[in-house]
Amino acid sequence: MPRTGRPKKDTEPVNVRLPVVTLEQIDELRRAAPDLPSRPEAIRRLVVKALEAGEDATAKMGGEPTDGSAA
Numbered sequence: 001m002p003r004t005g006r007p008k009k010d011t012e013p014v015n016v017r018l019p020v021v022t023l024e025q026i027d028e029l030r031r032a033a034p035d036l037p038s039r040p041e042a043i044r045r046l047v048v049k050a051l052e053a054g055e056d057a058t059a060k061m062g063g064e065p066t067d068g069s070a071a
Helices: 020-032 039-053 055-061
Strands: none
16 A cells, blocks of 8 residues: 655655646556556656656657647
8 A cells, every 4th residue: 555644855746737638648557557556656757767768858858838838
């Protein structure tokens, strides 16, 4: 059973709005994982993987916002 309660002191909350389509894609990845992580845990894992990918991931990110707004 995952531990609940106060988060670690060395963390900070990050609130972000994501398009429904993106949330659906995250939920698909969650269901494919053997341990069915929570949505926040799935997002943390995706961020860590992207950061570990290094320059390749940064180049692929591009500069256009995902919400359709102008930069």
